[in-house]
């Protein structure tokens with residue numbers, strides 16, 4: 001059983017919002033009401049005099065900071081706005097008080113005077129030649145968090161411009177029989193984790209300690225070390241249970257601001273955002289994608305081009321990686337002899353874009369899989385057959401220099417079709433396929449410590465965010481040490497005791513941290529055998545591990561007996577340690593991606609012609625995950641991802657009107673509810689034990705989000721005669737499309 | 747302050763009398779005064795159900811209920827569903843069926859389901875859907891939650 005579940009159902013689980021530190025004060029953030037403006041004055045005097053107020057942090061407090069701006073690809077984001085704001089919601093002050101209520105009350109007394117600046121409300125405006133610039137100079141940093149450097153152009157708003165190319169698209173298009181071109185839009189999406197962002201910071205003699213619901217604690221540690229001029233060894237990050245993240249708590253978010261408030265206050269400060277504030281903190285990048293495919297006289301694809309423009313918001317965060325991955329994810333599991341995909345991400349005066357489950361994936365797959373069906377319809381061919389004629393096979397290259405495809409897309413497609421066909425005619429369903437290359441850095445470390453009482457402690461930075469990583473690590477360590485899972489304890493991630501790990505995201509923890517703890521447990525086994533061999537003067541070959549201790553030549557020896565024999569008292573421990581690097585497993589991890597995260601989705605829908613309301617009737621999702629390390633957790637990852645995809649498809653839309661967020665509050669932002677979920681739901685996990693992870697596992701958890709929107713759109717087109725190219729597919733859009741269809745039908 | 751009110755409630759079977767500010771919300775009273783941290787704050791506007799507690803067996807959003815309004819009532823949180831260390835069948839079913847991921851929505855779902863089973867021990871799927879439609883889970887995709895409730899009902 002997953003060790004976290006008992007705590008979670010019984011109310012014992014401690015989340016970051018439950019954590020309380022001695023002497024802590026509470027911070028409330030004052031946020032910009034302007035999308036782009038100069039701050040020409042700020043009056044904090046009333047707030048400072050208010051009940052219980054400790055201090056007010058503003059942009060005038062730069063002397064508290066060694067480095068005033070931070071970022072992951074560009075150092076473009078001020079810890080706190082100094083003289084300028086770039087989006088509605090940007091922090092301009094933090095009011096710190098003895099209680100949350102006092103902080104909130106006093107925060108309303110801060111008066112800010114703005115002088116509005118011209119804005120870039122949309123990506124199109126940001127790309128225009130005369131667009132106002134959000135950032136006058138670009139300060140890129142390389143290999144800081146993700147590998148590589150963003151290819152932005154100073155003097156424009158473009159912070160990433162990536163080109164993926166092979167063959168000769170131009171001559172392919174010249175020789176084409178037909179060329180199909182369509183454009184698809186995808187809005188900004190809120191992560192909407194149920195637990196809003198929260199962090200607590202404390203400066204003391206030891207340095208800076210931060211408790212945070214962070215997915216990438218070591219990235220937080222690195223950025224904080226720079227911002228406050230501290231050695232990494234003096235910045236400690238502790239992560240309790242996290243109430244959902246989906247990328248919204250990845251990289252670095254509110255921690256530099258909270259730490260700055262604590263430094264000014266001279267005491268620990270907790271900042272717990274409201275759900276609305278979390279929606280003003282980060283979002284999925286919106287995109288417009290134009291995709292064009294050239295076909296020869298036999299209906300074979302000759303070439304494909306894609307032009308992706310992503311709205312990255314006011315600060316780049318990990319947006320450059322999102323744009324790059326969207327280009328890769330636009331390719332699909334198809335033979336495309338000639339290819340040219342350009343992906344740009346631009347600054348706009350909106351909430352900063354950030355990682356979100358399968359970065360760039362849903363945007364790209366929405367375009368590419370809708371487009372595949374549109375071409376099939378033009379050719380008068382069944383979409384399954386059209387795809388089949390172009391499908392890659394296991395071992396083929398999706399993108400040159402990347403690992404060859406490690407799944408069989410045809411088998412996945414068949415499984416999805418099979419699960420939704422059941423008595424229906426094969427054509428009456430929407431289908432979508434996807435292949436994505438997770439951006440996983442194979443760098444992780446772990447410590448496994450065996451105590452005299454037989455309990456085992458595992459120290460790793462993998463964050464339990466609901467995916468069940470603690471259960472997976474527990475299972476792997478128990479198996480490697482031949483112990484019962486119950487004796488294996490996974491500690492809260494804490495940089496003071498666990499080795500470096502890149503972070504929790506991109507479907508990497510079960511695989512990479514799984515390998516690290518497996519190796520660390522193996523190291524503990526060798527050390528236990530060596531110790532026993534010394535203490536009992538027997539060959540290590542005669543010793544093996546058994547539940548509770550060792551077997552030495554048929555005799556059971558408890559761990560306590562072992563330490564007694566070795567140390568003279570029945571105390572002690574053995575510490576196994578290991579690191580995974582790109583050179584691990586004889587270099588097998590060096591080539592990217594470590595596995596292909598793929599998806600096949602199929603569905604049927606019905607539509608109410610009077611209202612345009614669409615209902616999902618049946619759905620099947622297929623994932624090739626190598627091996628399920630915990631079946632129900634793995635299914636749950638697939639299902640949860642697909643339902644987030646359903647939100648993308650039908651409901652969710654972070655609307656900005658001239659930079660003003662119109663839907664950034666739970667009341668106005670519709671996420672999927674139970675009544676949206678059909679009873680007829682199938683999750684298929686393909687297990688061939690062919691992954692590089694423990695027991696042949698591949699990573700998983702993102703694929704399910706990819707296929708839902710295009711599968712629904714394709715079902716709507718086939719069965720209801722309307723083709724939607726803009727998300728979300730709201731009743732209004734569907735009804736309008738149905739209405740404009742009628743004249744043609746009559 | 748004279749705006750304090752005295753509140754007598756039975757919380758998880760234990761009678762409690764406290765004075766609290768008249769404007770104190772039930773969620774703050776339960777979390778901060780009573781230390782019942784299973785009651786989770788998310789939307790703070792009665793649309794997500796994370797803060798659900800049972801008041802005399804009925805589900806209520808504690809983020810929009812005054813503590814004073816439960817005076818004289820019986821309040822139940824998931825801590826109170828455990829008897830002599832044994833989980834309620836619903837809690838066990840949520841574990842067994844993988845109906846929990848991050849766990850932030852879980853106490854609210856379990857209590858909303860408990861209220862349903864108290865008044866309808868063998869609900870249909872449609873009845874489960876309508877009873878739990880006011881609770882949001884961003885992680886699980888809901889199917890396993892329905893499975894868990896069906897299983898607990900038939901157990």
Ligand code: FES
Pocket residue numbers: 786787788789790791792793794795796797798807808809810
């Ligand atoms: S927090 Fe009370 S209903 Fe959402």
Ligand code: FES
Pocket residue numbers: 194243244466845846847848849850851852882883884885886
């Ligand atoms: S388990 Fe995370 S919100 Fe439901």
